[in-house]
Amino acid sequence: MALIEVRKLVKKFGEQTVLNGINLDVSEGDMKVVMGPSGCGKSTLLRCLNRLEDSTSGSIYFRGEEITRPDVDVRALRQHIGFVFQQFALYRHLNVLDNVTLGLIKLKGMSRAEAKRKALFELARLDMLSSADKFPGQLSGGQKQRVALARALAMDPAVVLFDEPTSALDPVMSREVAELMNRLHQEKVTMLCVTHDLQLARQISDKVVFLDKGVVCAEDSIDQLSRHHPDQKIRAFFGQESNS
Amino acid sequence: MQSSQVSFIEIVAQLGQGLIYTLLVTLVCSATGMLVGLVTACMRRLGVAWIQPLISAYTYIFRGVPVLVLLFIVYFGLPSIGIKVPPLLAMALSLGLISGAYLSEVFRGALSSVDSAEIIAAEAMGMTRLQVFRFIELPQMLRFALPGMVNEFTTVLKYSPFAYTVGIPEITKQAMTLSATTLRGVEIYLAVGVLYFSIFRILLWAVQLIELRYRIPGLVLK
Numbered sequence: 348m349a350l351i352e353v354r355k356l357v358k359k360f361g362e363q364t365v366l367n368g369i370n371l372d373v374s375e376g377d378m379k380v381v382m383g384p385s386g387c388g389k390s391t392l393l394r395c396l397n398r399l400e401d402s403t404s405g406s407i408y409f410r411g412e413e414i415t416r417p418d419v420d421v422r423a424l425r426q427h428i429g430f431v432f433q434q435f436a437l438y439r440h441l442n443v444l445d446n447v448t449l450g451l452i453k454l455k456g457m458s459r460a461e462a463k464r465k466a467l468f469e470l471a472r473l474d475m476l477s478s479a480d481k482f483p484g485q486l487s488g489g490q491k492q493r494v495a496l497a498r499a500l501a502m503d504p505a506v507v508l509f510d511e512p513t514s515a516l517d518p519v520m521s522r523e524v525a526e527l528m529n530r531l532h533q534e535k536v537t538m539l540c541v542t543h544d545l546q547l548a549r550q551i552s553d554k555v556v557f558l559d560k561g562v563v564c565a566e567d568s569i570d571q572l573s574r575h576h577p578d579q580k581i582r583a584f585f586g587q588e589s590n591s
Numbered sequence: 592m593q594s595s596q597v598s599f600i601e602i603v604a605q606l607g608q609g610l611i612y613t614l615l616v617t618l619v620c621s622a623t624g625m626l627v628g629l630v631t632a633c634m635r636r637l638g639v640a641w642i643q644p645l646i647s648a649y650t651y652i653f654r655g656v657p658v659l660v661l662l663f664i665v666y667f668g669l670p671s672i673g674i675k676v677p678p679l680l681a682m683a684l685s686l687g688l689i690s691g692a693y694l695s696e697v698f699r700g701a702l703s704s705v706d707s708a709e710i711i712a713a714e715a716m717g718m719t720r721l722q723v724f725r726f727i728e729l730p731q732m733l734r735f736a737l738p739g740m741v742n743e744f745t746t747v748l749k750y751s752p753f754a755y756t757v758g759i760p761e762i763t764k765q766a767m768t769l770s771a772t773t774l775r776g777v778e779i780y781l782a783v784g785v786l787y788f789s790i791f792r793i794l795l796w797a798v799q800l801i802e803l804r805y806r807i808p809g810l811v812l813k
Binding site: 397399422423424425426428430432434435436437438439440449450453454481482483486495498502 | 706708709711712713714715716717718719722726727730731734807808809810811
């Protein structure tokens, strides 16, 4: 049984159908990458997975339990699903350490000392220990993304969702984030990443899921999709991105 | 002549008495304004739907009514329908509530400076709306609102002389009495001006200390 199973997921905003019958599985330890052109519904898919958006129809199962039901404890669910955002979304008034401990204290009910120990462990794991006292405004983009990841990992989530994690970063910092994700993958952290950064996709995963107009169009290696896929649009997407 | 018999020490002592009332009126009205402003801004932000039109009406009306008119309605008008309001409470219900209407707008502006991505991130983590407000929005809002709050407290200080119209013997009232008895109006009102300016400077200095203590390193507001 997959950790996350998405079945016939539909999401509409008014008349506009953003997701149109998505099927997707994410198993424990997977590093799954979802790619597609802007506006294809990648971010909406992630937001549906932790119920930041409610789906219009279809089902999502998390550890076998349907989480699209209205009576699901959404806040408890979210504590099992880490989220790393494109723009980092660190709390600007808190230093790095407090950014990581806030959820542990307020949501997991840990004592301050216990939360600090856990936070320092996660920061050390992501090479951010020396910046524990700094504020988000004093960090580079890559460092901010590491802190965002440490904040997500500290909650011991079953899966971490990445929404365009490198789109606000320069190529050097993007590579750093990719290396970090690879390291976490080796540590068996389950991850689902949506991106249109082909470099990142190549660095972190052998296979990608291609999403277009709210539908999963293909799932294969980037080389297969760019050279041998029968759909010219898909070949063009990956070919063009490879050349850029 | 009686005027020459009032010593400098006596003048200072009498103005000092008035100063205590001025500070009391300013403190009570600022605290009322702060409390009302905070509560209304919170209710607006937390989306308590039915109360939104009431809050909008309150801020709209109270920002348009002169302090003195509202003070007279509360202090001289309400007794005619059997409600007697003590002078300090009348100040709180007029100047305090007008200040609350302005502060509500100051807080609303400050809240809009909180990055919406942080709010979504906190919700994605599993926080309740109230937790998001308490731990993410409120601490930032208070920091961002500080300059606007200082402006408002200064305005309250400057409107505090209206308190003498309802019988509170604050600085200006004391100065009027002294001026009448000593005929040294220029020096006395000059001293009153210096006192007001000193209070303003102390307030500013205190706020600068608070700003320094709670500033967010590296933060650049766009």
